[in-house]
Amino acid sequence: MSDVAVGLDVGGTKALAVLVSRDGEILDELRTSTPHDAEGGAGAATGKVLAEQLVTFAERHSLDVSSLPIGIGMPGMVRRDGRLAFAPNLQTVSGASFPELLRESIGAEFVYMENDGNCAALGEYAWGAGHGVENFVMVTLGTGIGGGIIANGELVRGQSGFGGEIGHMVVEARGTLCGCGGFGCWERYASGNGLARLAFEWATEGRLAELTLKRGGAQNVRGEDVTLAASQGLEEAIALMNEVAWWLARGLANLIAILDTGHFVIGGGLSTAADQLLPSAREYLAELTFGYDKRPPIVVTPSGLTVHAGALGAAKVAFDRQP
Amino acid sequence: MSDVAVGLDVGGTKALAVLVSRDGEILDELRTSTPHDAEGGAGAATGKVLAEQLVTFAERHSLDVSSLPIGIGMPGMVRRDGRLAFAPNLQTVSGASFPELLRESIGAEFVYMENDGNCAALGEYAWGAGHGVENFVMVTLGTGIGGGIIANGELVRGQSGFGGEIGHMVVEARGTLCGCGGFGCWERYASGNGLARLAFEWATEGRLAELTLKRGGAQNVRGEDVTLAASQGLEEAIALMNEVAWWLARGLANLIAILDTGHFVIGGGLSTAADQLLPSAREYLAELTFGYDKRPPIVVTPSGLTVHAGALGAAKVAFDRQP
Structure with missing residues (x-):
């Protein structure tokens, strides 16, 4: 051994x-x-x-x-x-x-x-923010959304080992095209890519006026510009981060309905913006979760092991x- | 004992x-x-x-x-x-x-x-169409959509015992209002209620002309009229059943992405219309499932224990x- x-x-x-x-x-x-x-x-x-x-x-x-x-x-x-x-x-x-x-x-x-x-x-279950929690979902917010499900203390690998592809759960039937060929996948709204896409959309629609001016055009407004500006208190950027947080909560609420998960561990690159996402996401969960007030408080916590x-x-x- | x-x-x-x-x-x-x-x-x-x-x-x-x-x-x-x-x-x-x-x-x-x-x-796992299948999802298409998840050979009860409320997975963010207070729940599209709602919508839009005439008004067209007419070959009714089958497949594909389920057992009152729903739903699954062609064939089978x-x-x- x-x-x-x-x-x-x-x-x-x-x-x-x-x-x-x-x-x-x-x-x-x-x-x-x-x-x-x-x-x-x-x-x-x-x-x-x-x-x-x-x-x-x-x-x-x-x-x-x-x-x-x-x-x-x-x-x-x-x-x-x-x-x-x-x-x-x-x-x-x-x-x-x-x-x-x-x-x-x-x-x-x-x-x-x-x-x-x-x-x-499995890492978070063994040594991180899911330690000892028999039912939780790991959500990695990177370029897309990945994840893993622990149920009854075991990883849900599924029939072939492909379990946990939660980013490809569709939350908007016939929504925007995803890299996987599907339409309306969760990761098109609540990931790094989702943020970038929404930023471009908002900038084009004139809803990110200050950032567009600062960056010299809608096409130059990146996700990082939004998270930085939001952390500095720019209202239009905060509004967009809230939109991303709403979509994050939308997917989490689905996982709660399906799995009765009471505990989420949020990791991945975009989770560095956790301060701007998680508080709003927790609030949105209250209105988006089936039977929210019948459940114990739902934990949404940043990764313990980070990168x-x-x-x-x-x-x-x-x-x-x-x- | x-x-x-x-x-x-x-x-x-x-x-x-x-x-x-x-x-x-x-x-x-x-x-x-x-x-x-x-x-x-x-x-x-x-x-x-x-x-x-x-x-x-x-x-x-x-x-x-x-x-x-x-x-x-x-x-x-x-x-x-x-x-x-x-x-x-x-x-x-x-x-x-x-x-x-x-x-x-x-x-x-x-x-x-x-x-x-x-x-x-649990019944299907013990004695029915899920017997011996370590990863499957029971889907009961009744007035709404209920269900239960077997993963790694065990029921997924979740934190409080509320697992398996798959009908309240949202597939259309900001979609139609559900009895649970949410918007766009799966059961608003692919259940008995969903069929009734779509039938009324289609009838009002003139897309069920024959049935509307026969029943003496859009408000009189019921779900049962559609399933009966579809079984008799009426094209407008078949088209609506295909729409319901598409929504059924949309939800199943989400469960496949999340859980890597390869086996679904379909029960509940609406499953009496299984002949009209399941063949189309299986076809739609091919286009709606993430990585469909990398997976073994997906089984969608009627309940073995029925009522x-x-x-x-x-x-x-x-x-x-x-x-």
Whole structure:
């Protein structure tokens, strides 16, 4: 039984690697840009980056890669057998089998894959803001919305392992087109992309007059401009953040109706704007939740593990699954 | 350990009681109208009806009510402690505690309550169309939409026991007003009520010309007229049933994204129109489901226990929980 595991969190822009002890302490950490070239077949370039990270850890800490438990969190539909079925935001790795790639390249024997949102949920359940909560939902607000569901103390992986793709729950039938090909997905309204889209829409409609003037045109108003201006008290920006918070609450209320979740852990890049989103979202929940006043208070809390949630959860997966 | 249990399924119009063996065989059955008078306090009138049903079974089959396991399925939010927190469609029983009422009136000691959709899910899981399927969703298309979720082989009851209220998942943000006070709930589009509402809307817009003429006015076109006419091949009626099927698929696709459910069991009153709904709904699922072609085929099957699903599941609850 290994004292340490490696968690690898592969995102659209960077691959984060952590070396983790059994009690969730991060002992070492590496960050590398995610390559987007398709050379060598599905996932080859990314597999090379991960192999380098693993070898670096092994050298620095005198570890044997062949016995090391390694977990990988991937943004996409990860099948129960570990193969990546579909990664809409990381096309070059769709279909890749990293366990095979890493066995062939560096002799790693214990490599386990899981969806990144599911990893984050498992990480928060083990060591973060969902610790000991038998029913909660992890919501990662990044470019899109990912997540993972813990019900009855277990991860809901579903039939094929694709559970927790909550960002593709449709909240506006026949709404705006999503990258997945669907219309009206939650992540078109309450994610980083959703904020950017709404900012452009509002700017075009003249509802972000000051920001548009400052940035020299509606097309230049970015999501970051809105969150910054809102934090500085600009009313038009606060109004837009409230709109995003309403959409966030709309999706959370749906998950409450379906799962009777009383606890949400909010992570991901956009959660840095948590101060501007979560208080309003909590208020909107009161009006949007079915039977709100019959339920105990609903907790909406920022991630305890922040940017490390996915990588830590991937390490937890490896600890749990290594025979 | 009792060889038999009683399952009571309390609906808005009738209370169905079944006497059930351990292998799910129905040994006896009673149906009584659900009373809607509020006299005697929350649930008193309904409690009296249930007590009479239980006494009838006890007399007919020489059973001792005090040791009999009794399960009750209720349409509403049933707390884990067995109290009914909220029953929007059965106001006179909101807040009632039937375990207490039945202990006081007839000395029943082992009375367990559960939401009716959850009961149906447990019934189908034990003895019906979800038998042995570790991840499936029961969808009851009645006046509204109820349901129950089985994930990892267990019922998802959630924090307070309110899990599975899938009909109040919003699929059209700021859509039509629902009885729950929300807007755009799934059950406003794909239930018996949804069909009736759409029928009136279509008739008013002149899209059900033949039916409107036949029934002598848009206000007279009922849901049943549409399902009957559709079964007889009337095109305008088939078109409306396809619209309902689209909305049905819209909600199912959301549940697939969230839970990775690969198996749906469809029950409830409207499922008698299954022949007209399910084939189209299955086709729409192909275009509405996130990553559809990466998943194994999705099963959408009619209930195996039909009108008895809830009552049988309530009996299963009683078998499982009696110490």
